[in-house]
Amino acid sequence: MSAEEAPRPTGRRRTRIAIWNVNGLRSCVSKGFAKWLARSKPDVVGLQEVRAFPDALPVAEFAAMGYMCAFNPALKPGYSGTAVFSFAEPKALRKLDVPRFDREGRVQVADFGEFVFLNAYFPKGSGTSRDNSRVPYKLAFDVAVRDLARKYLRAGRHVIVAGDFNTAHTELDLKNWKSNMKTSGFMPEERASVDMWLHAGFRDVFRDQHRGEEGHYSWWSQRQGARARNVGWRIDYFLVSASLAPRVKRAWIDKRVRGSDHCPVLIEIAPPPPPKRRSR
Numbered sequence: 351m352s353a354e355e356a357p358r359p360t361g362r363r364r365t366r367i368a369i370w371n372v373n374g375l376r377s378c379v380s381k382g383f384a385k386w387l388a389r390s391k392p393d394v395v396g397l398q399e400v401r402a403f404p405d406a407l408p409v410a411e412f413a414a415m416g417y418m419c420a421f422n423p424a425l426k427p428g429y430s431g432t433a434v435f436s437f438a439e440p441k442a443l444r445k446l447d448v449p450r451f452d453r454e455g456r457v458q459v460a461d462f463g464e465f466v467f468l469n470a471y472f473p474k475g476s477g478t479s480r481d482n483s484r485v486p487y488k489l490a491f492d493v494a495v496r497d498l499a500r501k502y503l504r505a506g507r508h509v510i511v512a513g514d515f516n517t518a519h520t521e522l523d524l525k526n527w528k529s530n531m532k533t534s535g536f537m538p539e540e541r542a543s544v545d546m547w548l549h550a551g552f553r554d555v556f557r558d559q560h561r562g563e564e565g566h567y568s569w570w571s572q573r574q575g576a577r578a579r580n581v582g583w584r585i586d587y588f589l590v591s592a593s594l595a596p597r598v599k600r601a602w603i604d605k606r607v608r609g610s611d612h613c614p615v616l617i618e619i620a621p622p623p624p625p626k627r628r629s630r
Contacts, residue, residue: 364599364618365464368392369586371471371514371569371612374401375433381609384411390604392616393437394462396469398514400431400455424455431455432513434469438462448494457495464622465508465594470495472516475534482534488516492543496550503551508594511552514569514612515587519544519554522564523584535585544587553595555588555617556603568603569612577611586615594619 368390372378375397387395395417404421412419417435420443424430432455434440446457458469472492475485495511502509517540518524530536548554560566567582576582590598600618607613 364620365394366390366392366616366618367394367396367467367510367512367588368614368616369396369398369469369512369514369588370614371398371586371610373399373610373612374428375407376402378609379408383609384408384415386607386609386614387412387417387435388415390614390616392435394460394467395433395435396458396467396512397433397435398431398469398471400433401428402431403427420458420460422455422458425453429454430471432458432469432471434458434460434467436460436462440467446494446498451491451494456491459498465510465619466502468495468499468509468511468513470511470513470515472514474516475537475540482532482537485534485537485539488534489539489543492546496547499552500550503591507591509552509591510594511547511589512587512615514585515544516585517541517544518583518585519557519587522557522562523567525565525567525581525583535583547589551592552589553592555590555595555598556584556601556615558595559598559601566603567605568615572611580605586612588615588617590617597622 403423409419416437418439419435421433440460441463442461444459445452456471460467473484473488475482475488477483499509499511516535518536519541521527565580567584568586570577570582597620598617599620603615605613
């Protein structure tokens, strides 16, 4: 039995959150997305690279499973885009509110009361010519998202920033790190941007639970059998505010799930402890 299929603990129920870069949701649906959703039953799902407008998607099928579906498509058809599915309707839902990033549909902020969930699809830095020309845009996006997340932290909120960061943080996070040191996704300035998240009060909860372990990847090239040989990159993250991170009891990558060149990444959060009774 996989971690995804394992029964959840009895008693007060944990909250399960999943992220997945689906590399085109219409394509992923044709490859079993709905079956995965029905089987794993995450309470909240953050999708990246949806690449479709809602009217081209089987939203009624997802709603029949009990999901509220919110989409943030890019203005350009067939490009980028994010979506949040959840059993509970967010108390508030917003974008990044930075026009040059919002036009690409890269961020959704869903306030669930107990925590704020930032579903983010970070740009690739390679550019169309693979010349790393878009790295400055990527780093500026990173700063904008982090500034917004820090505003919620300063307000005393639990915050989860999750999605495809398009960066492998350390040498443990990609197979062929030596040959990719000048490749966007593993350049020093990109890796430093992940460091800044950790300095800002966030925890990489998967790495916290799998310290020093190699071979944990969430994306593989579709060339030369990279996935079968597990020659991949870990670029999909849950960065959880330090105030909430101790309640993350499980964090895992379900690399068995197909349908995209990425696979789902999931966490489970324990409910808050009951309030202490005051002595008389």
